[in-house]
Amino acid sequence: MILGLTWLIGFQILGEVIVGVLDLPVPGPVVGMLLLFVFLRLRRPPGSSSILRAGSGLLRHLQLFFVPAGVGVVAYLGVLGDDWLPISVAMLGSWLLGLVVVGWTAVGLERLLGQPRDDQPRAAS
Structure with a gap:
């Protein structure tokens, strides 16, 4: 180990x-x-x-690695309370941007590899 x-x-x-x-x-x-x-x-x-x-x-024991992040959030509650709007907008915006990029990447890879998605009907043989 x-x-x-x-x-x-x-x-x-x-x-x-x-x-x-x-x-x-x-x-x-x-x-x-x-x-x-x-x-x-x-x-x-x-x-x-x-x-x-x-x-x-x-x-x-991965859950233990989140303890320092939780302590950091509690330590900066004052800052988070003062700047809650820009922080919320940044978090929501980055989440949406990540979602869009992952979606576009998945669609691009499907087209590149020629594999149909599961939700698309397959052509009858």
């Missing part, structure tokens, strides 16, 4: 270093996660590998 956690932290640090060196506008852990994904796709470790066991162990 320790070896798997070391791999996960190593990819996060690698992502932080790459973002720092290249001055990318992306969080380092996101770059590290992308590198980890590529590494796992190329290497295809067995299910008993330490990195997969560490990831599964963290996923079993």
